[in-house]
Amino acid sequence: MSENFDVIIVGAGPAGSCAARKMAEAGLSVMVYDRRAELGTPVRCGEGINGNAEEVIGNIPHRAICARIIGGRIYAPNGRMLEADVTKTGQKGGYVLDRKVFDKWLAREAARAGAFIQANTLVTDLLIENGRIAGVRGKRWGDPFEAKAKVVVCATGAESRLGAQSGLKTHCSMQLVDTCIQYEMSDIDIEGQSDWEKFLHIWVGNKLAPRGYYWVFPKGDRSANVGIGIVPSNEREKSALYYHEKFLDSHPGLRNGRILEVKGGVVPVGGLMQDMVVDNFVLCGEAAHHVNAIHGGGIKEAIFSGRIAADVIIDCMQRNDLSKSALSMFNLRWWEERGRRLRSVEKVREVFEKMTDDDFNMLADAITAEDVFDLARGEKLSVLAKALMKKPGLLGLARHLL
Amino acid sequence: MAWTLNKGKCMKCGGCVAVCPFQALELVDFPEVDNRCTSCKICEWTCPVRAITVDK
Secondary structure (H helix, E strand, O other), rough: OOOEEEEEEEOOOHHHHHHHHHHHOOOOEEEEEEEOOOOOOOOOOEEEHHHHHHHHHOOHHHEEEEEEEEEEEEEEOOOOOOEEHHHHOOOOOOEHHHHHHHHHHHHHHHOOOOEEEEEEEEEEEEEEEEEEEEEEEEEEEEEEEEEEEEEEEOOOOOOOOOOHHOOOOOOHHHHEEEEEEEEEEEEOOOOOOHHHHHHHEEEEOOOOOOOEEEEEEEEEEEEEEEEEEEOOOOOOOOOOHHHHHHHHOOHHHHOOOOOEEEEEEEOOOOOOOOEEEEEEEEEEEEHHOOOOOOOOOOOOHHHHHHHHHHHHHHHHHHHOOOHHHHHHHHHHHHHHHHHHHHHHHHHHHHHHHHHHHHHHHHHHOOOOOHHHHHHHHOOOOHHHHHHHOOOOHHHHHHHHHH | OEEOOOOOOOOOHHHHHHOOOOEEEEEEEEEOOOOOOOOOOOHHHOOOOOOEEEEE
16 A cells, blocks of 8 residues: 555544545545544543434444434532423434444445545654655554655544644643543433433532533433533542542432443533644644533534535645645634634633532523523523523623623 | 653543643553653643642
């Protein structure tokens, strides 16, 4: 195989594989490297996705879907529950995926379109020639290798420093991440709910999940992803793991569950970048912080981001111009199609982060679960602002939204 | 500078790599530190299981 490609993509997650598929379909030679011995694992994810993602990627195979979800139940600190069944309003609902199957499916779709994919290959460096990025360097089976391409797409996720070698400021500020821990558990129940497996469950409150939330995402047959994400703090003694275990202790239906898998991770929930390209280089997916700042979901955003990157690169290749100014179309298009919306979501998060448990309780009386879903899409911020205005102390936060 | 990792706790999630402002960390099976580390402790505070200890 020639070690010279039109495009090298680093990372075969949803962003990388979706970008690869589109570019391969357009006739470009594409190589995707992934450091992992098995694509899709380890999972660092709650595995939830909105069903409307299928409008973009096509029907998700049944084997990649663990559970079908019709809505959400959100619990305020005082225990008040908000429920939304989105299928009642004709929406599709969502899925909890098996990422190990899902990611391999996306990779296989890319391969079927003609992309090369190579697992177990660690890219350590960008290859620089005459001051420009000309490919990548890394290790394959422990031996050094080098491969060249006209453009490198960095879709590594946040947990890589490769992107920073481009000169872009890719590291995540500690204030703009959630530190997470999750168990995949079987034999669990949510007390008093016979139909809990149809809903995503979210608990908010600064005592149980400081500046974050606790979740149960059902995976079928009384199993679920059960986890927590909180904002790190230098003042807090305790880890995410501590809060996770404490929550389980207060929920016997969860505590009695069996722990099949333990996963950790850090998710960017903010810090959207104006500039995500340099000459011959594009940053996309979670590596570019393309994550929903309210729920921390990144699969759908990664898919959009990878596909927009692919469109732009296909166009730039046709014009034989992979300079920063040509690739800047990615900045423009991403901000137009996804960024503006994600920035609104980020604003909602900025408000939520400043709210006390009393404020959350007040809010739970003033808005519906449907409103929360709208807010998590970056829509109807005025509904939240109006609710906040009812309490004089929250006027400032309301103003931040408008 | 002393950056130490409790390998019994570490889940190899790479969260520490994501937040390191100095690109001093890399996930090579376990995270590994190089001489760019300034002992800022951000990785210690961020690690979901507090597997990292940084002494100034």
